[in-house]
Amino acid sequence: MVKKTDLRKIDEYLYEIPKEFRHDMRVPARLYADDAILEDALGDRSIEQLVNTATLPGVVRYTLAMPDIHQGYGPPIGGVIATRHPDGIISPGATGYDINCGVRVLVSKITADELRPHLETLVNALFQNIPSGVGKGGAIRLNAKELEEVMVRGAAFAVERGYGSREDLERTEERGALAGADPAAVSRHARERGSPQLGTLGSGNHFIEVSVVEEVYDPEVADAWGLFPGQIAVWVHSGSRGLGHQVCSDYVRDFQKAVQKYNISLPDRELVCAPFNSPEGQAYFGAMASAANYAWANRQVMAELVRRTFEQVLAGKVSDWHLRQIYDVAHNIVKIEEHDVDGKRMKLIVHRKGATRAFGPGHPVLPPAYRDTGQPVLIPGDMGTGSYLLVGTEKAMRDAFGTTCHGAGRVWSRAQAKKSIRGEELIQELRQKGIIVRAGSMAGLAEEAPEAYKDVDRVVNVVHKAGLARKVARFRPLGVIKG
């Protein structure tokens, strides 16, 4: 177990475990936290898991954990690992099973007051129209050729078939398609799982939420992005479904051999990896990018289903039911990016596992709409509390490979949540708080109860104060669809 005395306090919200802490560390490991979050992290194995990531071959500068850190399998959830391109490692276990699990936010011109009489109908219609839960197929069943196209072209595939607009692509990380996808590296099993599931939410922590802008912290940025207090928004949280899970399982399995071949010694088998420029590393990158693109197409289709539902329920009843996309970000992904390392510009392989890209103002990959402000960062909280929109910063670029946190982070195990909370009671409790919940499974819902999560306000305050992203607005949920 890592003890508090093993950590060096670098800044008010930043701690470091020096390289000397364990003989196999190649770089230090850093954690952004306040006192309470640090105490929590010291109570389980998440910091030990963070230390493990610092042993990976080719890792540069330091590995990082965000304040939403919690114990995972392999790396902790809420972390960043950057390795040297092209010979540093790439790791499927350090990317996670739900490749490109991510969030998309759309905003309307409707106010909460205008929506109120129609809210229940809207939430029911969303639950009807967007397939969610276990074993639900999507609206589009893809043939083999279409699935390949989805894996290469991502969200653009969906837009061309009438799901959304070109403007949505502009406002999606990587324009909704990561370069380097190689469908040939995706197994038959993965394809079989992927072909019937496009446009489905799935279960677990995935959700669609209708929420209201409750508070604006940065009026200038909010104004530039067209946000105002009282405004209705929709959050879509989902990923690459069975296709992504299978890609990760396949490569964690295959890489067990690669580790021996490249003579890599690991503290945990789930951290299996291979040099990025090896045949194994290239195959995984091509398969991972294919799954990431599937996820962007998936959220693109669902966003359009949300828009159609808004039209179905609200056309003629409110002044303007249209939804405009703010942004779409990935939480579990590997990217090739350039960053400054010790004063030198370096090409890096950046693993974000439960972490969000937070590029600051002026970054060349950002679309014109966000070039002056920095990119929107979308941080969903639990279903009873709220979610945050933040903006990327220079400091995130300088100190954290352009990265910030991704959510609240769990504090209770799923088993504990299920034992302590009943889904039906939770629905009543949330209704009293003015939140309508529709869920496929009561037991599944209980696992996602607000009590199971850290306080999102606290997590966001740490990244805000540490300068890894700046608060723009807070959203309060009004209606939640769970799988």
Added chain:
Amino acid sequence: MEGLSTSAGFEELNHVADRAVHVWAPSLEALFEQAARAMFSLMTDISGIRPERRHEITLEAEDLEAALVDWLNELLFWRETQGEMYSDFRVRWENGLLRGEFAGQPGHPTFAVVKAATFHDLQIVQDEQGIWHATIVFDT
């Protein structure tokens, strides 16, 4: 806890992000069967599943841990693509290959999904009484 005797069974462990189970059985074959039962119990009440449809798979793996992960992930693949839930498992080893039989039914109500069985902390060990044990962490 489940199982008719203490020599075979499983229990769910607390794991913050995901789900973990400790599984034990008097033989390796039974350990693999218990592990499958444990995994499906995380998703549904397996006692109500009727063994209407039966499947058989063959797997090859370089070590026991990899064989266990393969077996469980292959069952998850079948669950998702067939829309079935399974409760009846039989495992045997033949010439270094794992032959697994499993049976279940389509459309059985499910409350949660296991995405994958992981290698995290996975070790298959035999205690002094000859009982086999494994702790498996699932991504959910």
